[in-house]
Amino acid sequence: MEERKLTVRAVERALDILLCFTKQRDLSLTEIAGEISLHKSTVHRLLTTLEEKGFVIRDSATEKYRLGLKIWELSVHLSEGDEPAILLQPRMEQLRDRLGETVSLYLLDGTDRLRIQAVQSNQAIRRVAPxxxxxxxxxxxxxxVLVAYAPDEVLQSVLNSPEWPSSVDRAEYIAQLERIREIGYATSYEEREPGAAAVSVPILNRRGELAAALSVSGPVSRMSQQTLEEIAPVVMEAAKDMGMMMIL
Structure with missing residues (x-):
């Protein structure tokens, strides 16, 4: 039993190492060890195994690691029916070409939103969405949008989060969610990021369940509040088409 626990722990640590690369492309041994709070000798042994299996690559010039080709080999076998990032990309590109701005796709993950796909604007000045x-x-x-259309327990988890910012009024936040459900979309104007504006709508599957959030964003110089409201119906139309594509 003890041996099994050690084996599982080693797997957990190896996965923790791979997850470090969701934040940065290239990482040193010291950076990885600091990120997952492990001794460098332990991390080095795990990295050696991951490198042998092709999951990471070490650059001998910089002594930094990055994801290996094995990761991409695995991603090839994602099912298009189950993976919205792959399934919806062509429709996202059509929306980008129509509106000229960056289009992003988000999923709800605990008390975070995760950007799983982005189609960048072709304009010289654009908002880059990694x-x-x-x-x-x-x-x-x-x-x-994700909270407005999620089950109530998600809202309660967000409202009760110890990380809730003091600058955001909870009552006003709840009122905004009610308004979003009423009109079917949300807008933000330099709310999270200076100089950026966005409009977002829910993608609902054929059962009417939240599948993802579709967002169009760009610089405030091109996307005034009036512009956001004008393009909202276009984004809602695209989201409706995408929802019909989602596998139940």
């Missing part, structure tokens, strides 16, 4: 970014649910158009 895939894999994890953001809180307290502010932002897509955050509020």
């Amino acid at each position: 895939v894999g970014a994890r953001l809180p649910l307290f502010v932002g158009a897509s955050s509020k």
